[in-house]
Amino acid sequence: MPGSRGARRMVRWGLRHGLMRRMVARQAKRGELGGRLLVDPTVIADPYPFYEQLRERGRLVDTGLVLATVDHELSTAMLRSPDFGVGQRMPENMPGVARAAVRFGGDWALGPAQPPSMLASDPPDHTRYRKLVTRAFSAKNVAALRSRTEGIADELLEKMARSERADVAADFAALLPATVIAEMLGAPLDMRDQFLEWGEGGALSLDAGLSYRDFRRSERDIDALHTWMLDHFERVRRAPSEDILSSLVAAHDEGSLSTDELSSIAMLLLAAGFETTVNLISNGAALLLAHPEQAELLRAEPKHWGTAIDEMLRFESPVQRTGRVAYSDTELAGIPVKRGSFILTHLAGANRDPAVFADPQRFDVTRADAHKHLAFSQGIHFCIGAALARMEGEVALRALVERFPGMRSAGTPVRRRTKLLRGYASLPVRLDRASVPA
Numbered sequence: 147m148p149g150s151r152g153a154r155r156m157v158r159w160g161l162r163h164g165l166m167r168r169m170v171a172r173q174a175k176r177g178e179l180g181g182r183l184l185v186d187p188t189v190i191a192d193p194y195p196f197y198e199q200l201r202e203r204g205r206l207v208d209t210g211l212v213l214a215t216v217d218h219e220l221s222t223a224m225l226r227s228p229d230f231g232v233g234q235r236m237p238e239n240m241p242g243v244a245r246a247a248v249r250f251g252g253d254w255a256l257g258p259a260q261p262p263s264m265l266a267s268d269p270p271d272h273t274r275y276r277k278l279v280t281r282a283f284s285a286k287n288v289a290a291l292r293s294r295t296e297g298i299a300d301e302l303l304e305k306m307a308r309s310e311r312a313d314v315a316a317d318f319a320a321l322l323p324a325t326v327i328a329e330m331l332g333a334p335l336d337m338r339d340q341f342l343e344w345g346e347g348g349a350l351s352l353d354a355g356l357s358y359r360d361f362r363r364s365e366r367d368i369d370a371l372h373t374w375m376l377d378h379f380e381r382v383r384r385a386p387s388e389d390i391l392s393s394l395v396a397a398h399d400e401g402s403l404s405t406d407e408l409s410s411i412a413m414l415l416l417a418a419g420f421e422t423t424v425n426l427i428s429n430g431a432a433l434l435l436a437h438p439e440q441a442e443l444l445r446a447e448p449k450h451w452g453t454a455i456d457e458m459l460r461f462e463s464p465v466q467r468t469g470r471v472a473y474s475d476t477e478l479a480g481i482p483v484k485r486g487s488f489i490l491t492h493l494a495g496a497n498r499d500p501a502v503f504a505d506p507q508r509f510d511v512t513r514a515d516a517h518k519h520l521a522f523s524q525g526i527h528f529c530i531g532a533a534l535a536r537m538e539g540e541v542a543l544r545a546l547v548e549r550f551p552g553m554r555s556a557g558t559p560v561r562r563r564t565k566l567l568r569g570y571a572s573l574p575v576r577l578d579r580a581s582v583p584a
Contacts, residue, residue, distance in 0.1 A: 159361045167355035173210045180209025197495030216495025218502045220479045225524035230470035231268040255368035257351040262407045282390035288533045299545040315573040319427035327419030332389040344371040345417040352566045375409045425464035425569025426539045440511045441547045454511035455539045460519035463494040493520045552578025
């Protein structure tokens with residue numbers, strides 16, 4: 147019954163977001179940094195000064211909500227340690243009342259924040275899932291995609307050049323990676339805008355303390371993508387090809403994956419294939435607009451593009467934070483950590499750790515150690531699409547600054563609504579007339 151479905155969704159929201167939302171609001175009202183980092187609009191708009199406040203308080207800080215760190219060494223150690231995981235193995239700690247509530251809440255949407263998503267799975271499940279998709283993102287396969295990516299970039303820039311004004315985020319940064327990943331998965335390009343909409347809704351589920359309205363939207367968008375995927379799997383069965391989705395469908399039909407596992411992996415590949423790269427490209431474009439001398443250096447010395455992409459990832463991390471649970475009494479860089487402790491590492495803060503990066507608040511596309519950033523995480527959850535994202539970012543941004551050397555800001559940029567993911571929903575620019583056909 148509709149009323150029952152609504153009640154079950156309300157329970158799911160309460161368990162996942164409602165209680166956390168109340169706790170975070172209470173902490174933020176008291177001025178606690180942990181709460182402010184999650185809900186204060188001023189802090190969300192520019193979190194970097196607040197990461198420095200956290201750094202001043204110590205290497206591992208109790209924020210009143212969780213243990214948190216912006217320490218590069220400590221973050222790296224935790225992300226690589228087998229003593230920490232994403233929480234899949236801790237349900238035995240849940241009180242009986244909470245377990246009953248989980249059962250009443252019914253089926254959760256197959257989102258990125260809970261199993262069987264690779265993001266929310268520990269070994270051996272995570273190992274099994276990752277083994278099935280690693281080959282598609284090999285260096286050889288990514289290199290083979292470069293010329294097609296260059297062609298997509300040229301097509302999008304040609305369309306932008308028909309006007310003196312454009313939106314780099316909406317007209318370019320979003321469409322390029324969405325096109326690439328859709329082609330990789332054998333998905334129809336006329337679904338591209340719909341995928342972006344569903345992906346935006348699904349990405350909301352990664353944030354803590356969602357409003358009920360946003361939670362409902364995220365579940366509906368995830369369920370809609372899941373339904374589409376199930377139909378698409380049948381199309382793939384009728385006409386299999388050499389793409390990764392055909393391989394995953396075959397693995398399911400051979401018994402290596404359940405239906406939910408198949409759909410979850412496929413949805414994550416589709417959404418993750420453009421969500422973080424959209425942010426890399428839009429953040430990179432905004433940084434080059436704000437630092438035109440750096441853009442000029444890259445035009446004069448294109449050998450620096452590889453380093454420039456790493457510096458963009460370091461300076462403005464598309465993924466701001468991630469968390470892990472201690473599965474045993476352990477330690478991090480000599481600091482004791484008790485079993486069951488949840489530690490939030492602010493990757494974007496670790497990427498500006500002065501113990502690793504000299505003058506870390508300076509954007510420098512020639513920074514020799516920019517590759518030490520943690521934007522793609524570390525350990526077994528290191529981003530499987532990192533090489534693809536780097537390639538797409540370099541192709542896209544190089545084509546953009548070479549095609550429009552006089553491009554400049556033409557309005558107020560608008561950040562995306564997500565807090566864990568940081569990028570732009572809108573980045574209006576004025577294009578130089580020399581590059582726009584008469």
